[in-house]
Amino acid sequence: MKKILFLAFTPLLFSSCTNDFYDGDTRTIIEGKVVYNNVPLSNxxxxxxxxxxxxxxxxxxxxxxxxxxxxxxxxxxxSISKTTTDASGKISISIPRNEDTSVYVVKVTRGKNSKYYGYISHYNTNNYYINLGTLNY
Structure with missing residues (x-):
């Protein structure tokens, strides 16, 4: 019985092995705030x-x-990472480093409307940290 279970689950062990395009150890911490008409945009x-x-x-x-x-x-x-703004419109998240590019875009969605902001890159990150400041939605 144990051999049958082992043989049944062996393919599952190998099916999750795929190429990983992200360096799990290197992450960038991102903080900022989202406002709409100077009011914090929550959720x-x-x-x-x-x-x-x-x-x-x-x-x-x-x-x-x-x-x-x-x-x-x-x-x-x-999307490589997702979060939700808190009651005061703030975001705080860490994202993994992509092995192919070091440039990222932020997409903020509320209801059916979305806005894009960019770019997070080597120009504005310092020691794997960036504060986006205030994004006007």
């Missing part, structure tokens, strides 16, 4: 996406979705 979903844009400076600005270059082999961008 907004905040996603982080690796992108292939080449930022020219460290300014975090609002972006249009057609400015963002995702992985060309994916139909839909894949």
């Amino acid at each position: 907004a979903e905040v996603n982080f996406y690796p992108v292939y844009n080449k930022p020219k400076n460290g300014t975090i600005t609002e972006l249009s979705s057609n400015e963002i270059v995702y992985d060309q082999y994916q139909d839909e961008p894949i």
